[in-house]
Amino acid sequence: MTLLYLAIIIWLLPLLTFIIQIFFGNRLPRKGDWVVVGAMFIDLALALVIFGNVIYKYNPDFRAVLQFDWISLGGQDFPLGFVLDNVTAVMLVVVTLVSALIFLYSIGYMKGDPLYSRYFAYLSFFAFSMLGVVLFENLFGIYICWELVGLSSYLLIGFWFEKDSASDAGKKAFITNRVGDFGMFLGMLIVFSALGTFSLEGIKNGVESGQLSGTLLTAAGILFFMGAVGKSAQFPLHVWLPDAMEGPTPVSALIHAATMVAAGVYLIVRIVFMLTPVSTVVIAYIGGFTAFFAATIALTQNDIKRILAYSTVSQLGYMMLALGTGSYAAGLFHLMTHAFFKALLFLGSGSIIYAMHHALHAVNNDADPQNINNMGGLRRKMKVTFWTYLVATLAISGVPFTSGFISKDAILAGTLSFAGRYPQHFLLPFFGFAAAGITAFYMFRLVFKTFFGEFKISEAREHIHESGKIMTVPLVGFAVFCFFAFYTAGNNSISLSSPGEGWFYDLIKPPEQTAMTAAEMPFSEEIYEQEELPAEPGASHSYAIFLSLLIVGAGIVVSYRTYISKTISAETWAAMYPRLYRGMYNKWYIDEFYHATVIKLIFVWSALCRWFDNVIIDGIVNGSARITVIFSWFEGKFDNIVIDGIVNGIANATQILGWFTRQFQTGRIQNYLVGFLIGIFVIIIFRMM
């Protein structure tokens, strides 16, 4: 329990710094950045204490829960609860470590911004919300923090709100997330109406006892996944994530690396016991398709941050794919490794953009500092950035001895074994491997275009400088965590390629499957337990290693030949398949598709209304007018005197009536009140009689 209280302190500390920062930030020395960053490092230290305790205990079933009553409305209690188990402990370390290093980096990146103190306030608020998502044991609490995460991401993405594009991106992120959250809310309503509780423990018991089952359970699982689709930017709600690059680069790192997008994956991890076979397949297909689809878009982009954004979408697809195909621990594991190398990639890009921006500013060139076509040859100028960037690229591509290799490999092996068991799902491993190859290609394309060759804007070359210590130190810090050894160290040894013996897999056990029988979906990490199941799954692991190495190697080689030795011409390829290229370059027209469907629909509807108005209503009006003309022609033929008499009589009557009613419409409230009172008298006297 002590550890749990410690975890709650970790959660509340950013809230405290947020309050301090938002109210007093501008009056503190250095605008209060040291408060926020210092608190985050204290958080990190506390998280490490918890983590150390967990490692020391080495108990896969470790779980501490604190329940308390929050509010009682109309006889219905709404308790809240916090939970601390191994998953939470790992997530705490990931979130606090990434946040701490990014906060530190932000000091350098945001230097001189007019809203400097507010930026740090938002950062702490974001950390507070994210830690809440991690810590709550209760769907209600998770939902609260989930929405707070959405809010703080809105604030951070639209931080430079004087730019229209930034505020639009913030709104887009918020609204897109709302679409997903709506699904999650419906899922919560289903769960609550069926089980009457929001507690995960209670839901688990309810699912086990069969109070919630069948289609309803599947629907609930898919609706929760919808929330995760929004937050984790899965297809088709991924559109906000690339636009979110309008925010400051550390924010992109924070949102894309460890925190906001990970919330969706984490949510699925939390509710994994609710998933039925149907919902897992849905998750797997959406995840796999997203992985592949986003990777193809990333191939052709030129904006450095946009490439990384699509790569994030793709990697999140991987995690969802892993969760959908039953590699529970692998998905979570990839979440952790991805957090570090993606944060590193973003911060490295931030460093590059910072340098480019200053260089271009120095020579008054208004070229885009984020376009990789304007870069090149930076490796000689920015050594630290280059080497750390290279490490992260190797990791994301899945080159051996990096963290990305072991985690991605575990996922691919999981999909292979899944497809081996269910051959009809052969597309899933295909998506996974194809995405791996494409990832290797475009990540190396990015590195080659940025760091190799010659700098494109020659007059600004002299002004490129390495960023300051406050920015490079976090880079190095993250780079350290891209090596495999941190993850595969087990009780006795360090494994080279397989995390199976590492602490992670010992600590993170998949939950017992309650929503489906073991025969339907073996939800275990059996690919690493070769003694027990020697035949197929273990073998698929070694296939996976070879296959993925092959594909990744091919991707890297093609990339080298295209962009360094120029033996393959990218332009030729683009010219050969122009439709394909344009589709990729324009993100498969998803935004346009939304414009064409949602907005067009409204246009079509209004056109329909206009047509109705023009043809039918006007036709009726005109027709009646014509009839009236004919009728009055006949009337005119009749006696003028009679008609005049009637008309005048009606006019006079109307005038008299109008004069009479006008006496009551004085516009004075007091006259109306008298009338009202008289009315009451009449009613009461009438009732009394």
Add this chain to the structure above:
Amino acid sequence: MSGFDIVFLFFAVITIGSAALVVFSKKITHAAFALMFSLFGVAGLYVFLSADFLAAVQIIIYIGGILVLLLFGVLLTVKISSITITTQSTQRIWGAIAGTGLFILVLTIIIRADWFIPEKDPGDIYFTQSRQIGERLMTEYLLPFEIASVLLLAALIGAMFMIRSEDK
């Protein structure tokens, strides 16, 4: 008629008499100050109904708050340099008829109705009233309490929004 009845009657007369002054006074400031005495009389009646806490709140909020607001309102909406700020009446005949009718109606209802009065011992509840009010507000009446606080906030913001100068 015991002594307490005399005091009660005194407060009742203050309340009603001042309220009548509010209605019939020609000068609006006189009406406002008469309102003060009327509100004070109501507070006195609360004391007789064993609601001390409410009496204190009545004085703080009505006299210290609303009445001062009204006075400021009077002083800000007319030419304040003269003390002859008058307030005219309209539709006096209708008003008199309606008012008399209303009073007779309500009086009839009060006299006709058979109010059930339980024979219970009041106990000590009125001597720990402020504690009781505090406890009730935090338990049974929590929701109305919160809604009231939101209402106050909304009124505050709304009033400020409406009154701010649009020149800026």
Add this chain to the structure above:
Amino acid sequence: MLQKEIQREYYNKFVELVVEIAKWLGMYNSLPAIWWFIIASIVAALFFFFIIAVFALIAIYVERKVSGHVQDRLGPMETGWHGILQTLADTIKLFLKEDIIPAAVDRKLFILAPVIVFMTSLAVFVVFPFSEKFVVTELNIGILYVVAISTVVVPGIIMAGWSSNNKWSLFGAMRSAAQIVSYEIPVGLSIVCAVMAAGDLSMQGIVVKQAGGFWNWFIFSNPFTFVAFFIYFLASLAEVNRMPFDIPEAESELVAGYMTEYSGIRWAFFFLAEYGNMLAVSIIAVTLFLGGWQAPFPALEFIPGWLWFLCKTLFLVFVQIWMRWTLPRLRVDQLMYICWKVLTPFAFVCIFGGGLWQVLIK
């Protein structure tokens, strides 16, 4: 039955005392009981009027002397030994002056205003515990009663200012009303701090909670009430229009504020009310924060409580006089700034922190 309950609540020590005396004189049965209540009330009012008058006599003299010495001069020296009869002479002058009611004023309100202002400052005295035994009425909502009654002064001041039919009076009255209404908020909040520490609204109850040495006084019992005491003292200075918050009667701008048209005995009422308020403010501060009539050390409890009470109160009165002659007057915007942006937020922090302290430490 009902009336018995009411009697139990509202028949107070003072009434009992009067009834005892009446019985001793053999006159009790000659009048209905209620008349003794009314007589007791009148006697109490006269008693406090007397106290305020005597206090004002002394305080004015002290104020003159203190101001004299602060400004490195002697003050009144001619009338009596070291000018000790000066105030008495002034009083006689005031009472003998012609009672002027200007022609253009609103007569009824002009006469009523000083009465209301003086009554409010008089009425708060009935709940103050002067010693363990001597408290006129032990209301269970004592401090709330004090706050309530002291708000009534605002309409009184507006009445005075408006009925004078004079620009300076009106502006002075509006400034004063705005100032009092604003400063009621920090005052109320800091009082809440002490009430939360005591868990009681009754004045005597609050004092009893502070028994047993000065470390139990609320000013020292936790850091937040320590701050709250200073917030209360500063804000209450503003509420009674003392320096450095005496903008409503800034003579260089507004002649004498809402008192401009008043003279003679009516002016004396305002003046008495001002000194009565000065005393009342000190008494509230002493009661809420400085332990009331409690001795600072248990060993000193043989000295009677009212003596301690008197010492503490008069010390605070002296501090007020001292501040008046050392600090310059604030501007209106500075005054509002201090109220809304300094005192009120800090008072909120005090309530919040004091509540946490109550829950966590105690």
Add this chain to the structure above:
Amino acid sequence: MITLDSCLIIGAALFTLGFLAVLTKRNAISVLMGVELILNAANINFVAFGFFRSYEIHGVLIALFVIVIAVSEAAVALAIVLNIYRNMRTVNLDEVDSLKK
């Protein structure tokens, strides 16, 4: 003398006077005063019923909430009146009849 009926009659009288002020006064602020009288009448009834009929403090609590609402009402209504004064230079209700035009 202190009975439920007497309290209710006081309330009724206060209510009638308040209503009369609302009906007949031209000045909007006088009308507001009438509204305050009406609310006070209601409060007296609440407290009286609470005192005589239940020996519980529900009546007092409801009266407290009524006072809170009265505060909001006074603040907002006064803001409206000041706005009307700013736009039309009058607070006489029978001159504020733009609806008619």
